[in-house]
Amino acid sequence: MNFALTDEQEALRDLARTILADHVTHERLKQLEEQGEWFDERAWAELGKARLLGIGIPEEFGGSGLGFLEICLLLEEIGRAVAPVPALASLVLGALAVSEFGNHGQQRALLSGVSSGDVILSAALTELTAADPHSPLTTARRDGTSWRLDGIKTCVPAAELAHRIVVPARTGQATVGLFLVEPRARGVTLERQILTNGEPHARMSLGGVAVAAADVLGDPMADAAMLRWLLERATAAYCVLQVGVCDRALRMAAEYTTGREQFGRPIASFQAVHQRAADAYIDLEAIRLSAWEAAWRLAEGLPAEDPVRVAKFWAADGGQRVAVAAQHLHGGIGVDMDYPLHRYFTWAKHIELVLGGAMEQLAQLGSRIAGPVSR
Secondary structure, eight states: OOOSOOHHHHHHHHHHHHHHHHHSOHHHHHHHHHTTOOOOHHHHHHHHHTTOTTTTSOGGGTSOOOOHHHHHHHHHHHHHHTOOOOHIIIIIIIIIHHHHHOOHHHHHHHHHHHHHTSOOEEEOOBBTTBSSTTSOOOEEEEETTEEEEEEEEEEEETTTTOSEEEEEEEOSSSOEEEEEEOTTSTTEEEEEEEOTTSOEEEEEEEEEEEEOGGGEESOTTSOTHHHHHHHHHHHHHHHHHHHHHHHHHHHHHHHHHHHOEETTEEGGGSHHHHHHHHHHHHHHHHHHHHHHHHHHHHHTTOOOHHHHHHHHHHHHHHHHHHHHHHHHHHGGGGGOTTSTHHHHHHHHHHHHHTTOOHHHHHHHHHHHHHOSOOO
16 A cells, blocks of 8 residues: 655645645744734735645645645644634635535535635634534524524634634524524624634624525535534544654654753753654654544545544644644743744644543443443
8 A cells, every 4th residue: 555645745735734844834933923913914815825625625626636735734824823814614624614515606606716815714613512513403493484593512723714604503402503694694793712822712602693595505404414424524634733843843852952061962862852752753643643543534435433533642642742742842932922933832732622622532432432321
């Protein structure tokens, strides 16, 4: 079996890395932070010009017609650069759902704009009162030919920028629909939430929000298969993002410890230092292997529920250890806000918890292994 990237995939990865290296510099990030902004519109525009935002979108809507694996290659580079752009929200949470479940009219209205970067999409997948994102408490009830949505979503990425937000809501006892909600519609209230990594998300309150039949994805009275499909890809995408974050953080630690000298020799030569770095490297490779296995299985249309949970366990458990080790190996400069490492630490901590931390993944895996409990 050949695990190497194709020439096309390597070219895509290299192009993304070059654009992000040129535009998402430490100085540029400091400038945005000083201005109190998160979204780097210039970097986003450059990604759009390079046709990277449309890699997973069908060609008839201005995309490249590639797949989930290629989207993940872009996300790994975004994690490596800690680029403040809503790529995961727009390309995975929003565009993938519209591409898979939307009708031709919905796809035509939204996907061309996503390819150019003019339209940003997102999804509201988490609720404070619902521990499992597969079982939302937000409800949707029929109102003539439309639907009325009620509930509260938390930590909605790119909500302030989004043209539409995919909102999962219960339509029956065991059925969940996906609804395209306009974030400025009547009945929608967005309250800004600043996350660990400084990214603004939103608490989204839905009070009888009217959603027309034309803004419903797929069959809202089917089971929760659409939501499971979306959550698997969202989780795998965060895991691949963590690969980029942790890879760059550990490389920064390696560069620092080989250049920093104590007692006339690089501190990387000290046994305790290179053992700590080696342990972090093992964690990084576990994150990488499990994340890409999950992404590949999803791209190939293979069952991936357990691989996705395994990948999220490593992204959470191993990711936080890599982040802590990288900061520890830097010593005091690791917490200096003028030094770029702090961004990787906060990104890794955010990804650790989003869509369930390590213990949640182990609990779900354990339940599946144990099977139903007989009484």
